[in-house]
Amino acid sequence: MNIGSSNIQISTDMKAQTGKVMMSGEETDFSGSTMMTHPLRLDAIFIGSTASRSFNQERIGQVHSLFKRAFNVLTSDNQLISVVRGDVGKGPINIVTNLPQYLSMTSIGIRRNCEVLKVDDLIIVGNNILIISTKNAKQWKPRKEFQGNLLTIKKIRDNLMTVKEVTCSYGRFGGLGQLIEYVEDEHLEKFVSNKLNLFVRMALPHILRLLKAIREGSSPDIKRSAKKLIGFGPGLTPSADDVLSGLMTSLSLIAENLDVNTNFVSKVNKDITSCIPGRTTLISQEFLMHAADGEANEPIIALIERIMTAKTNEVENATKEVLAIGETSGTDIVLGILLGSKLLLDEIHYLDKNF
Amino acid sequence: MKKSYLGKVMTMSNKKLKVKREKRKEKRENLFNKKLKVINIGIETFAEDLEKQGVEVVHVDWRPPAGGDAEILKLLDKLEEGS
Amino acid sequence: MVVRVIIRKGTYRDSVTLMKISNKVAELKEVLQAAVVMATPLNKQLLKDVKLLTDDIERAGPNDLVIALNTENEEGMKIAISEVDTLLSAREYVEVEEVRPKTLDSALSIMPDANLVMISVPGNFAKREALRALRKGLNVFLFSSNVPIEEELELKKISKEKGLLIMGPDCGTAIINNIVLGFGNVVNQGPIGVVSASGTGLQQFSTLIHREGLGISQAIGTGGNDLSKKVGGIMMMEGIKLLEQDKKTQIIVLISKPPDVQTGEKILKVASRCKKPIVVNFPGGESDEIKKRGCIAATTLEDAAGIACALIRGKKPEKTIFTISKRRIMSTVNAESSKLSRMQKYVRGLFSGGTLCYEALVVLAPLIGDVCSNVPLKAEYKLEDVNVSKRHTCIDMGSEEFTVGRPHPMIDFTLRKRRIVQEAKDPETAVVLLDVVLGYGAHQNPAAELVPSIVEAKTVAEQNGRFLSVVTSIVGTPEDPQDLRKQQRKLKEAGVIVMPSNAQATRTAALIATRGAVEEKLFG
DSSP states (O other): OOSOHHHHHHHHHHHHHHOSOOOTTSOOOOOOHHHHHSOEEEEEEEEEHHHHGGGGSSEEEEEEEEESSEEEEEETTSOEEEEEEGGGOOOTTEEEEOOOTTOOGGGSSOOTTOEEEEETTEEEETTTTEEEEOTTOEEEOOOOSOSSOOOOHHHHHHHHHHHHHHHHHHOOOSSGGGGGGGOOHHHHHHOOOTTSOHHHHHHHHHHHHHHHHHHHTOHHHHHHHHHTTTTOSSTTTTHHHHHHHHHHHHHHHHHHHHTOOHHHHHHHHHHHHTTOTTSSOHHHHHHHHHHHTTOOOHHHHHHHHHHHHOOHHHHHHHHHHHHTSTTTHHHHHHHHHHHHHHHHHHHHHHHHHOO | OOOOSOSSOOOHHHHHHHHHHHHHHHHHSOOTTSOOEEEEESOHHHHHHHHHTTOEEEEEOOOOGGGGOHHHHHHHHHHHHHO | OEEEEEEEESEEEOHHHHHHHHHHHHHSTTEEEEEEEEOOHHHHHHHHHTTOOOHHHHHOOTTEEEEEEEESSHHHHHHHHHHHHHHHHHHHHHHHHHTSOOSHHHHHHHOTTOOEEEEOSOHHHHHHHHHHHHHTTOEEEEOOOOOOHHHHHHHHHHHHHTTOOEEOSSOOEEEETTEEEEBBOOOOEEEEEEEESOHHHHHHHHHHHHHTTOOEEEEEEOOTTTTSTTTTTHHHHHHHHHHHHOTTOOEEEEEOSOOOHHHHHHHHHHHHHOSSOEEEEOTTSOHHHHHHTTOEEOSSHHHHHHHHHHHHHTOOOOOOSOSSOHHHHHHHHHHHHTTOOTTOOEEEEEESSHHHHHHHHHHHHHHHOOOEESSOSSGGGBOSSTTSOOSSEEEETTSHHHHTTSOOTTTOOHHHHHHHHHHHHSTTEEEEEEEEEOSBTSOSOHHHHHHHHHHHHHHHHHHTTOOOEEEEEEEOOTTSSSOHHHHHHHHHHTTOEEESSHHHHHHHHHHHHTTTTTHHHHHO
């Protein structure tokens, strides 16, 4: 693939000439006229269902934020689209490209506020900095129905145990995910320890109240707890948001597939997301809104599906895939999935009575 | 009766050690049935072919070390082995 | 107590980097407290509670990243801020450098969970790189050739100790987890495991398995020298053990030129203890020894494939002579040989795959007698001048004498094209026998390369009142990057007889050159 090792060569040379890169707060600048005349050409491989809805006009929007493996585009109707490197995976707002592993989205010349246009089947970023061809891209829609037969409740619980064990070994516990070790029903309430990090200590009471509120079907209590969690914690997507995403996605998908009263779950998720505005980052907002509908990036859906339908080693692998997301995001999401799964499994009969 | 998940509660440091040991063990275990993650040193087309097959690969732009000078190379190796 | 914040809008790199920075900064002795969070309302509240809130943070919005630092004094703050700057900007700088890592170590920092290193550097540097990889606990695919045999032995001993795989030196092909390493064809995954000291041998075998509708679990390459006396078959034995443990492998197939006697015994001993059935393709070797050890001997790669498939399917293994009816074969043979002039009587095989050449020699010997070669079965049949064929000849054009300073014949057809025309000019040449190998690493359009020379060669023969017959087989599957059907078609259109396997192509060539005289020997 001839995609611009020449570009990188140029930027390396520029690096040598311009010396040390800029300080924090400013954005690193590789600009040089040579970069501009040779656009980097990539192919879009998968386009998420939400992302493709923003393709109906010529001007899609502007680059909102940049990450190592992705950049986000804010559209005119305030939708976020995420253009990602392959290792990020498929997701409802993702456009998965074939950017090679050794390149970062931050070092190919894209800047915040670059215009993003769509012309025929090309997405053009900035002044010919990046051109993405969507010609052969496949549409990707997160699946709602699990593939494979549902396991017995006992086997599902075994799988949840597997998820917990794998996470205890491979998880990253800088955020709320630290709670995973202690996901045992009765003891969660009584648990107070100075081994827990600051974020966990502050968020724990609200998580417990949220779980209780969901069990009781108390809408005001759900909202009250959610307002104490949304936007809280470390990470580019705040840790508590990741937990809530995992929680809502699992509630939604499991309810859907077990044919439990899905209206109840919809109401819970709606209560939670009604508290979002103004409380968190744009990208986290996107994840939360999608999670409420049971939509998430592929590895997350796959994990929930495997918990409900698959064998131990498949569950192990799926867990590791999710744990690899971000720094603590993966672990936090898994915590949310565990909480959501347990909620539904334990309280199925109970929940049906309410709402 | 509700089942308890993990028998013991591990302290953070124990956990870190366990993770390290397990990760090392994993490397020694079979390559089979795992996701291949490849570092390619030398001919670039091998890396390209792996990418075409959907494998994660990092290509190393290999140059003869020490400019190909055999004497310096020997010294470098001695240093490395000694460290 | 001095609190300062750094606020980043819009370029965040990634969480992992930020966490590293956050941890590193918190470790600085000057720093009392550090926080790296997005400036959401709840996080701002948290920062307030730990006394890290400043006006800047108050003004920041949820999409702004805050790095808040608390140090004892101004001096400490200067150091801390400078450190954060260095870390933030240094990452970017290092990233650009690491865009093209120049060493294994820098590659590992990009991909710390790598599990395989593919090495194709010049032979005199190979040991160094391979050793590095093994010491890091990584498996190795070592394509490099011309590695001294002592170094090969050393590498294999170390890798055996560490329970790692080292495929090579001089290993061109492997299939691990259904991924082709190096050269190789796209085949189905399935229950048949292979350990092979031969690249094209593995390719022929695996493509035939695929055609039969079965598949390969794992194909471990050992490199061409594994079964020599000095190395003693270390990797082949390790491979057998690995495949024995692999749940997805039901049958193990061993492929190699006949090994050194002692090595062969060692390997067969290991094989005899294996719980899974083992098919052994050491063509031209002693099949009695193999049978004694409870393994099944296969004379050709095609036989090995046939036997493996029969075993999986619970059928009786049978030798394959032709997969096409005798009537059709003889009809084709007669059509070709009837056009030969009286003088034409020799087979001239020009191979890109060493094992395919070897197999041809083994198949031809009982049919038309000993064949000259640059790599003959018997020393006395070695060609004086490898560039001039004598009597029946089969040449391995991938051998050293042809490849010094040139790309391998699987990629570069120059020498083979010239030789085809050269053979046509020899009035005693009846049949040119070729192999065409597809797959990763091979030329993207071998037919396009070969056809013009084949046409030229046939024209030369015709102009001199002769007929040149050309027979080939194509090692490939419809899944390969090249278009198999198109390759077949182009060759057939040029008048080439395309046979389903190297063994069958070789037998066909023998039939044509002898005008059917060996029919009885073949069909009995």
